[in-house]
Amino acid sequence: MSAGSAAQAVPATRREQILAAAAELFAAHGFHGVGIDDIGAAVGISGPALYRHFRSKDAMLGEMLISISRELFSEGKERAAAAEDPSKALAELVTFHTNFALDNPALITVQERNLGNLREDDRKQVRALQRQYVEVWVGAISAAVPGITEERARSAAHAVFGLLNSTPHNRYVDSTELAELLHRLALGALHAAR
Amino acid sequence: MSAGSAAQAVPATRREQILAAAAELFAAHGFHGVGIDDIGAAVGISGPALYRHFRSKDAMLGEMLISISRELFSEGKERAAAAEDPSKALAELVTFHTNFALDNPALITVQERNLGNLREDDRKQVRALQRQYVEVWVGAISAAVPGITEERARSAAHAVFGLLNSTPHNRYVDSTELAELLHRLALGALHAAR
DNA sequence: CGATTACGTTAGTCATCGTTAACTGCGATC
DNA sequence: GATCGCAGTTAACGATGACTAACGTAATCG
Numbered sequence: 312m313s314a315g316s317a318a319q320a321v322p323a324t325r326r327e328q329i330l331a332a333a334a335e336l337f338a339a340h341g342f343h344g345v346g347i348d349d350i351g352a353a354v355g356i357s358g359p360a361l362y363r364h365f366r367s368k369d370a371m372l373g374e375m376l377i378s379i380s381r382e383l384f385s386e387g388k389e390r391a392a393a394a395e396d397p398s399k400a401l402a403e404l405v406t407f408h409t410n411f412a413l414d415n416p417a418l419i420t421v422q423e424r425n426l427g428n429l430r431e432d433d434r435k436q437v438r439a440l441q442r443q444y445v446e447v448w449v450g451a452i453s454a455a456v457p458g459i460t461e462e463r464a465r466s467a468a469h470a471v472f473g474l475l476n477s478t479p480h481n482r483y484v485d486s487t488e489l490a491e492l493l494h495r496l497a498l499g500a501l502h503a504a505r
Numbered sequence: 506m507s508a509g510s511a512a513q514a515v516p517a518t519r520r521e522q523i524l525a526a527a528a529e530l531f532a533a534h535g536f537h538g539v540g541i542d543d544i545g546a547a548v549g550i551s552g553p554a555l556y557r558h559f560r561s562k563d564a565m566l567g568e569m570l571i572s573i574s575r576e577l578f579s580e581g582k583e584r585a586a587a588a589e590d591p592s593k594a595l596a597e598l599v600t601f602h603t604n605f606a607l608d609n610p611a612l613i614t615v616q617e618r619n620l621g622n623l624r625e626d627d628r629k630q631v632r633a634l635q636r637q638y639v640e641v642w643v644g645a646i647s648a649a650v651p652g653i654t655e656e657r658a659r660s661a662a663h664a665v666f667g668l669l670n671s672t673p674h675n676r677y678v679d680s681t682e683l684a685e686l687l688h689r690l691a692l693g694a695l696h697a698a699r
Numbered sequence: 700c701g702a703t704t705a706c707g708t709t710a711g712t713c714a715t716c717g718t719t720a721a722c723t724g725c726g727a728t729c
Numbered sequence: 730g731a732t733c734g735c736a737g738t739t740a741a742c743g744a745t746g747a748c749t750a751a752c753g754t755a756a757t758c759g
Contacts, residue, residue, distance in 0.1 A: 325736090339621055343537030347717060359718075360737050368717065424618045427533055463686055465677045470690050473671025474664045481663045483656045492657055496664050496694040503693020504686065519706090541747060550707070553748070557706055562747070 326364050328354050330375050331417075338420035338479070342372060342428040372425060373433035379418045380440035383411065387447050397454035404451055405497045408475050409490050416479035423476055445469070456504055467504045471497050520558050522548050524569050525611075532614035532673070536566060536622040566619060567627035573612045574634035577605065581641050591648035598645055599691045602669050603684050610673035617670055639663070650698055661698045665691050 332353035336345040347368055348358040365371050390407050394400035412419045426434060448468040453459060459467075475493055484492065526547035530539040541562055542552040559565050584601050588594035606613045616631075623631060642662040647653060653661075669687055678686065 341535040341537055341619070341622060343535055343716095344622060346715080356737065357739090359720095359739085362718075363736055425535070428535060428538060462677045463682075466675050466683060466686055467690060469675045469677075470668045470671050470687060473674075474668040474694065477664050477667025480667075481660050483659045483663075488657075489660060492660055492698065493664060495697045495699070496661060499697020500668065500690040500694035503689045503696070505689065537746095540745080551709090553709085554707055556748070 325354075329361060329364055330371060333371050334375055334417040334421050337372065337425055338417040342425045369430050369433075372421075373429055375418065376422055376426070376429060376437045377433060377440070379415070379422055380437045380444070383408070384440050384444040384447070387444055391447050391451050397451065401451045401455040401501065402494075402498065404448060405471075405475070405494055406490075408472070409478070409493045409497070412475050412478040413486050413490060419476050420479050452501060452504070456501060459504055463504060467501060471500060474500065519548075523555060523558055524565060527565050528569055528611040528615050531566065531619055532611040536619050563624050563627075566615075567623055569612065570616055570620070570623060570631045571627060571634070573609070573616055574631045574638070577602075578634050578638040578641070581638055585641050585645050591645065595645045595649040595695065596688075596692065598642060599665075599669070599688055600684075602666070603672070603687050603691070606669050606672040607680050607684060613670050614673050646695060646698070650695060653698055657698060661695060665694060668694065 329350065333345070333350045336349055336353060347361060350371075351358045351361055361371075365374070387404060387407060390403045391400045394403050422437075426437060429437060445465060445468050448471075449461060449464045452464040452467060453461060456464070474497055478489070478493065481489065523544065527539070527544045530543055530547060541555060544565075545552045545555055555565075559568070581598060581601060584597045585594045588597050620628060620631060639659060639662050642665075643655060643658045646658040646661060647655060650658070668691055672683070672687065675683060
């Protein structure tokens, strides 16, 4: 269900394994709340060995946030463009984002919370990608909700991100039902945006 | 507009002044990303002087999260109970929460992100209060949306919190219009929850 | 008027953190 | 089969962080 590249049993490369473990830890304790030794221990090696794979702790955060932002944008753009009409494009974006959040709760959490811990240049890059992703949504909302202003569409997009990204803290129903519920809630909200 | 006790020009007590400054810093850099000296500097005193007012840095976070949780719960419960019918109760909760988030963006952000940095006993207390607040919403949603299950209502409540709490990162329209938009989005979402 | 209390200050302590250095084993390559 | 480079180890270093100690000052109060 859903086409994510989420928690696989045997991660492809060591780098990816480290990034996955670090994401989990950053999500739970915050960037500064996690030590280099904690990350190492989570993948069975100890502390400084991480520097064989990353230039710094900052670089780990940078790499994970840039790659997630890039994936959201490029995949989102593609799916929206492939849809046959505006209303289907919006529904497709909702489905895509929902599944992504369900498949990558740690990454979503880190992206939401730890943008401020990025180095200046990485932050610039992530923000640029996020802006582009938001514009994909603004386009889809503008086309699907007649008469809405661009500013309201942008605000609505951010609000719906907040709604869908609440997924990691929302484990009261199984994920199939949760996906369906979030889909309805998001489209219901956007429909009401006028 | 809105009856919050938000950013006043001259904070009542020194303690409150410190908590407000700390909330701002925690929201921006994360709990562990802020030093005791930073907080002191933000209120014009230097570092260790804070220990005349708080037992520890942990205690500052604990106090701010407990008080915000308490206020949300007690005020929310009261307003929901005072409404004349279920649909008005839900609308009132949405209005209240929206205005609270608009008036206290830093506190809302800290509550969302830094629960994991609390000391065990404080975290227990905050979680208990949050649970009670959620139950107020679950009651209102269950009464206003016929046929919805309790679990779906709870999930929907969390999702709507995510939507409304996105406020701090949502400054594309002025706050009057944003409040109105968020109100529509939230009720639109809940209406679609079935 | 003298003592206490409230609220600051600066200097120091001790733990911890990110990072580097120096060294080691091991599998592939020429 | 010697060599090279990848991926790991432990030890150390400098910086920084939370917190304590010792001290100062001004207002309050008995």
